[in-house]
Amino acid sequence: HPSKINKTIIAIGSHDILLDLLSQHLSKNYNDTRLISTNSGSIGGLASLKREECHMSGSHLLDSETGEYNKSYVKQYLSNIPSSIIYLANREQGLIVQPGNPKQIKSLHDLTKPDITFVNRQLGSGTRVLLDYHLNLQNIPIDKISGYDREQYTHLTAAATVSSGAADVAMGIRAASFALGLDFIPFTTEEYDLIIPKHHLDNKNIQNLLNTLIDKHFNHDIMEIPGYNIDKIGDIKCSDTSKL
Structure with a gap:
């Protein structure tokens, strides 16, 4: 229906549980404005x-040369589309393992042990970029990791693969581990941002979304989920990427 389309924000990009929560609060606060x-x-x-x-994209791409998240990638991919980068959250990434950690996995080096099976995230995901960066940094050969080529497309499906016993370990966010009652070995903290082209910023739906980011009820619900820091939520990391 046209009226529903006019009230819909389309987001394509990295998966995060907070986007589902944001969608719920957005539609509650603003008369059925939808985030898909x-x-x-x-x-x-x-x-x-x-x-x-x-209209927007969630992103957490680490630039291995600068240590910054997202800016260089946005500059590369959206060179002709001036955009804003908005903080959503800092989130914990780590190794997701079965309850009690029966294989005693402690670090990335353990992924090369012959009795440990891994499930990876897909090529092009921020988690895969992060994993490959650290494997390279620690000189861990990917051909020694059983399951490196097996891919899942979200944190939750990767965690579910561990939960089902089809893999011993996945890399993902603490929130996905918590959601499925799995154990978590923290590894690093990363920045997860929203990338919004500047020509969409005046869109009423986007304005409603930006207001929802700093809504106290939304923020309270985030704090109920382990693994997030939202001190900067809604802040502008970069107002115009064409000036980077």
């Missing part, structure tokens, strides 16, 4: 923004 998100990974999201297939 599709998980394609951070790089897939930037490619979708470039093709003008969506």
Whole structure:
């Protein structure tokens, strides 16, 4: 129905549980304004923004040279689309293992043990970029990791693979581990941002979404989920990426 389309925000990019929560609060606060998100990974999201297939994208892409998140990738993929980068959350990434950690997995080096099976995230996802960066940093050979080529498209499906016993370990966010009652070995903290082309910022739906980011009820519900820091939620990391 046209009225529903006019009240819909399309997000394509990295998966995060907070987007589902944001969608609930947005529709409650603003008369059924809807946020529909599709998980394609951070790089897939930037490619979708470039093709003008969506209004915004969630992204957590680490630049291994600068240690910064997202800026260099947005500059590369959206060179002709001036955009704003908005903080959503800092979130804990780590190794998701079965309850009680029966295989005694403690670090990335343990992924090379012959009795340990891994499930990976898809190429182009921020989690895969982060994993490959640290494997390279620690000189861990990927051909020694059983399951490196087996891919899942969200944190929850990767965690579910561990929960079902089909893998011993996955890399993902603490919130996914918590949701399925699994154990978590913290590894690093990363920045998860929203990338919004500047020509969408005056859109009433986007304005409603930005207001919802700093809504106290939304923020309270986030704090109920382990693994997030939202001190900067809604702050502008970069107002115009064409000036980077």
